[in-house]
Amino acid sequence: MEEVAVIIVGAGPSGIATSACLNRLEIPNIVLEREGCCGSLWKKRAYDRLKLHIPKQYCELPYMSYPSNAPTFVPRNGFIAYLDEYLSHFGVTPRFNRSVGLAFYDVDAGKWRLEVTNVCSHVKEVYVAQFLVVATGENAEGVIPDIPGLGGFAGEYMHASQFSNGREYRGKDVLVVGCGNSGMEISYDLCQSNARTSIVNRSPVHVVTKEMVSLAMILLKFLSVTSVDTILAKLCKLRFDDLSEYGIQRPEEGPFYLKKTQGRSPTIDVGCVDRIKEGKIKVFPSMANIQGKKIEFTNGESNQFDVIIFATGYRSTVGRWLKGGEELFDDNGFPKQDLVNKWKGSNGLYCVGFARNGLLAISSDAKNVSQDISTLILNCQNC
Ligand SMILES: Cc1cc2nc3c(=O)[nH]c(=O)nc-3n(C[C@H](O)[C@H](O)[C@H](O)COP(=O)(O)OP(=O)(O)OC[C@H]3O[C@@H](n4cnc5c(N)ncnc54)[C@H](O)[C@@H]3O)c2cc1C
Ligand SMILES: NC(=O)C1=CN([C@@H]2O[C@H](COP(=O)(O)OP(=O)(O)OC[C@H]3O[C@@H](n4cnc5c(N)ncnc54)[C@H](OP(=O)(O)O)[C@@H]3O)[C@@H](O)[C@H]2O)C=CC1
Numbered sequence: 001m002e003e004v005a006v007i008i009v010g011a012g013p014s015g016i017a018t019s020a021c022l023n024r025l026e027i028p029n030i031v032l033e034r035e036g037c038c039g040s041l042w043k044k045r046a047y048d049r050l051k052l053h054i055p056k057q058y059c060e061l062p063y064m065s066y067p068s069n070a071p072t073f074v075p076r077n078g079f080i081a082y083l084d085e086y087l088s089h090f091g092v093t094p095r096f097n098r099s100v101g102l103a104f105y106d107v108d109a110g111k112w113r114l115e116v117t118n119v120c121s122h123v124k125e126v127y128v129a130q131f132l133v134v135a136t137g138e139n140a141e142g143v144i145p146d147i148p149g150l151g152g153f154a155g156e157y158m159h160a161s162q163f164s165n166g167r168e169y170r171g172k173d174v175l176v177v178g179c180g181n182s183g184m185e186i187s188y189d190l191c192q193s194n195a196r197t198s199i200v201n202r203s204p205v206h207v208v209t210k211e212m213v214s215l216a217m218i219l220l221k222f223l224s225v226t227s228v229d230t231i232l233a234k235l236c237k238l239r240f241d242d243l244s245e246y247g248i249q250r251p252e253e254g255p256f257y258l259k260k261t262q263g264r265s266p267t268i269d270v271g272c273v274d275r276i277k278e279g280k281i282k283v284f285p286s287m288a289n290i291q292g293k294k295i296e297f298t299n300g301e302s303n304q305f306d307v308i309i310f311a312t313g314y315r316s317t318v319g320r321w322l323k324g325g326e327e328l329f330d331d332n333g334f335p336k337q338d339l340v341n342k343w344k345g346s347n348g349l350y351c352v353g354f355a356r357n358g359l360l361a362i363s364s365d366a367k368n369v370s371q372d373i374s375t376l377i378l379n380c381q382n383c
């Protein structure tokens with residue numbers, strides 16, 4: 001058994017940012033990570049052409065900027081290099097291959113107790129800490145919906161997090177499910193690689209450009225969300241016109257209203273819309289059922305596909321291993337909406353990276369959490 005002031009679960013951007021902030025405050029902490037590396041989402045579960053969608057100044061972790069010669073929209077490898085540099089700069093040393101299977105608050109000891117498996121040696125370990133920071137992310141596990149007949153699909157299927165590069169699918173009939181950022185970007189990549197590409201869109205979606213988002217981020221400093229959304233609506237009309245004839249409707253609420261109230265990101269077009277307009281990417285409504293390689297859609301159309309890529313989002317898995325966090329987390333493993341500080345629970349429980357606002361929110365969560373822990377430790381020492 002090992003005891004430390006703070007245990008952080010997860011060595012993604014959230015976990016390493018929190019550890020860095022605690023190191024600066026000289027608060028002992030241990031980061032436990034189930035994978036063999038930091039930033040596993042970016043290193044092992046992301047496609048090759050992924051870039052940060054918002055400008056680098058909004059994607060910084062605390063106390064370290066990107067190199068001045070880094071491009072505005074940092075590519076995946078640049079972000080990975082930044083994460084590795086961040087670790088060494090702040091002396092963050094996660095314990096890798098440690099999967100947290102159970103964490104609970106031991107009332108008698110007044111501390112958090114974690115049961116951890118070393119996934120390489122299968123040795124069980126126990127950690128005890130006064131403070132527990134959950135940093136396992138909004139994207140802990142890919143979601144694949146239960147489509148009738150999927151189990152018997154005669155082709156190959158995978159989640160977007162397992163997709164690397166369109167060139168592997170050249171000449172194949174590929175269906176991408178979902179019109180979020182993953183779905184639209186993977187569809188574009190497949191189409192550019194000469195896969196016969198189709199995409200499923202089941203509900204209204206805001207499609208914008210990265211330039212519009214960059215502008216909106218500046219305007220939001222001076223204008224209301226409603227005003228910014230009104231400006232974006234006009235820019236979208238100019239750039240894309242009405243896409244409903246191609247199967248893409250816009251939600252009634254604006255993109256930044258939805259981001260702020262529901263955490264739903266607009267889809268940032270990387271070229272997919274032009275391919276859809278050219279007829280090179282075909283848009284289908286929801287899938288009804290699958291028989292062999294034949295997929296039937298809810299409009300009665302059907303087609304044969306070799307591959308399905310489910311870009312149908314992610315889920316948090318906190319509920320599976322954390323017991324006693326019900327005050328902070330809801331049944332979906334996200335902080336409860338009515339909390340004042342969505343990063344703080346009771347008994348020394350915290351979370352970082354669940355605000356559905358990307359790296360910007362991760363940075364402020366990490367600073368808030370480490371500052372709060374520091375204050376509590378100082379108050380305790382003085383009492
Ligand atoms: C494809 C994609 C692109 C994105 N692009 C942007 C962007 O451009 N800009 C932006 O601001 N945001 C972006 N985001 C959102 C967000 O910034 C990233 O998801 C970011 O990686 C989240 O960091 P995190 O540390 O909270 O979670 P993650 O990066 O998911 O890290 C969580 C870590 O916890 C580990 N873990 C999980 N469960 C356990 C367990 N039980 N025991 C031990 N370890 C565990 C995981 O292995 C993982 O390494 C993107 C998200 C995705 C999915
Ligand atoms: N470069 C970047 O910065 C990138 C950022 N990201 C970010 O990562 C996060 C995850 O993105 P992403 O992976 O796209 O996931 P999202 O959750 O954002 O999108 C999933 C999409 O799949 C649709 N969907 C879900 N279930 C079904 C179903 N059964 N049938 C049809 N459609 C379905 C959803 O539609 P519905 O609304 O109807 O549920 C939604 O449009 C987001 O925050 C995103 O912005 C992702 C990729 C690149």
Ligand SMILES: O=C(O)C(=O)Cc1c[nH]c2ccccc12
Nearest residue numbers: 054213259265266356357358359
């Ligand atoms: O990629 C994401 O989903 C993010 O959360 C990053 C992000 C933060 N603020 C935004 C506003 C519009 C689009 C993406 C983001």
